[in-house]
Amino acid sequence: MMPTVSTPPFELFYEEHRGDVMRLLRRQLGRDRADDAFQETFLRALRAYGRLTHSEHLRAWVLTIARNVAIDTVRRTTPTSPPIEKGAEDGVPAYQELAALTDGLPPKERAAVVLRYGYDLSYEQIAAALGSNPDAARQATSAGVRRIRKRRIAE
Amino acid sequence: MTISTDLDRRFREAAHSLGLVDIGYDVIDSPIGPLLVAVSNEGLAAISFQRRADEELERLTRIAGPAVLRSPRSVDDARRELDEYFSGRRRVFDMRLDLRGLAPFTISVLDELAKVPFGETTTYGALAARVGRPRAARAVGTVMNRNRIPIVLPCHRVVGAGGNLVGYAGGLDRKVTLLELEGVLL
Numbered sequence: 001m002m003p004t005v006s007t008p009p010f011e012l013f014y015e016e017h018r019g020d021v022m023r024l025l026r027r028q029l030g031r032d033r034a035d036d037a038f039q040e041t042f043l044r045a046l047r048a049y050g051r052l053t054h055s056e057h058l059r060a061w062v063l064t065i066a067r068n069v070a071i072d073t074v075r076r077t078t079p080t081s082p083p084i085e086k087g088a089e090d091g092v093p094a095y096q097e098l099a100a101l102t103d104g105l106p107p108k109e110r111a112a113v114v115l116r117y118g119y120d121l122s123y124e125q126i127a128a129a130l131g132s133n134p135d136a137a138r139q140a141t142s143a144g145v146r147r148i149r150k151r152r153i154a155e
Numbered sequence: 156m157t158i159s160t161d162l163d164r165r166f167r168e169a170a171h172s173l174g175l176v177d178i179g180y181d182v183i184d185s186p187i188g189p190l191l192v193a194v195s196n197e198g199l200a201a202i203s204f205q206r207r208a209d210e211e212l213e214r215l216t217r218i219a220g221p222a223v224l225r226s227p228r229s230v231d232d233a234r235r236e237l238d239e240y241f242s243g244r245r246r247v248f249d250m251r252l253d254l255r256g257l258a259p260f261t262i263s264v265l266d267e268l269a270k271v272p273f274g275e276t277t278t279y280g281a282l283a284a285r286v287g288r289p290r291a292a293r294a295v296g297t298v299m300n301r302n303r304i305p306i307v308l309p310c311h312r313v314v315g316a317g318g319n320l321v322g323y324a325g326g327l328d329r330k331v332t333l334l335e336l337e338g339v340l341l
Contacts, residue, residue, distance in 0.1 A: 008216075008221070009215065009221060010222045010223055011212055011223055020156075026156075035159075035162050038162060038166070042170075043175065049221055050221060
């Protein structure tokens, strides 16, 4: 069905982010395995693209897919090597754990905290995803963390 | 970081083969300049004289969904039929058309337009009469102007009552070239 919100044409999304995706995959997998993982990343993204409900954080979204594809690739191709850390001990992705914790934070702070600690993005990457600058991303992240701490103390 | 041409091509082909593309498009060469040709699961959805405008891609998302990707394989059939038409080996197009999202009046006008044969012309008023709205020549003109599948839906074959060419969304030069190609103008 026709989307009610405007996600950019996939072509533009692909052209904008393919370089960053490739950089991440080469870093995690090396040149040889990165090509297949690149294709798999954008096929997964394309499969899910029509179901996106908004077009914010597309860069963080596709880098998360790339990271998951890299994890799968490592598991599949090198069964004896330790898997890439996913960030949570019990198998629940870190960003899911954070969902409850960050519930009720101002949107910008919530996004910054989730991207920093759930998706392990740098402040530069968070700034790009949020359309701000690294300093502001850092401030939003620490403001969010302070707010969570305060709330937990209050509880 | 740049992606190799080969990897890029493999991704686009895989996306097409797996049926993940809502609308696949490519730019093809023609005697009236580059054409952006867009095909959905339903059929040929658009032909644009704009080579590569982001607004054009945005417009395509509103027809079938946001999975709009340049995909040469998706337009293979359309490219072949257009090549045949431009080289004088085809007078009738066999492609299915995707007219989703268009108003009923627009569709009825385009249905009539599709019946205007190769090498002949009609007028805005005559088309209006054929859809049962004899006084709607101006509205028919608007439909021609916004025709998203020019050439295949032959709005270039529609001229003014006095025989003047009137206008063409792609520019009058292109209208003249198409009518020359069909032997209407010498």
